[in-house]
Amino acid sequence: MAAGSRQNPESLACILAIYNSTLKLPRSFYERSTIVVAKQLLGKYLVRQHPKGNTVGRIVETEAYVGPQDLACHAAKGRTARTEVMFGPPGHAYVYFIYGFYNMLNLVTEAKDYPAAVLIRAVEPVQGIELMQNRRRSSALRSLASGPGKLCQAFGIDRSLNGADLCGGVLFVQDSGDPVPKFLAKPRIGVDYAGKWKDKPLRFLVRGNEFVSKF
């Protein structure tokens, strides 16, 4: 249990901005090129509303899974029960379970019937830090949500949110009002099986940010 003192006071201005619903990204944001969406998500706020408290993080790392031709994209294996959500309309969550332990959060992009999504790989904790620490059983800020599995654990995201509408009130992304930060593009992580697709620079990370999964 973290010591009773609050180590990271959350500014009122920040909280007010976060709950201004006019800043919630509309569906049209997601209904675009997956690569554009993956880049534009950097610096924006991922918000998870939960009875135990809300958690908010600034997105600092994403990966684009660009369609059925992308051998690293689950949709390359066709339309199945698992990939169904990716074939649906944009602006919904695609959450899947992997390695027997971890959930991965993706945001569905592009037009309906075109299967593509952005994997959210890391966020910088902004609000609800104590709740994240409890869920993660760890107090180290830098590793609270610096990876797709850790992020889902910190935010309490599991497959019950698969298919959730990002234009609803439970899970969504808010604009920060700031320009997209400077970022790097690198090959995606953990997709060595994907042939010529494995080296494409479809992983985007905020330059110099210490909350990414890998530098």
Added chain:
DNA sequence: CAAGAGATCATCT
């Protein structure tokens, strides 16, 4: 610090 193994299960062959 880098590398490797183990944990554990939904999904598809």
Added chain:
DNA sequence: GATGATCTCTTGA
């Protein structure tokens, strides 16, 4: 029956 869009811990230099 195999494998994976991961994480953590252990080992050894």
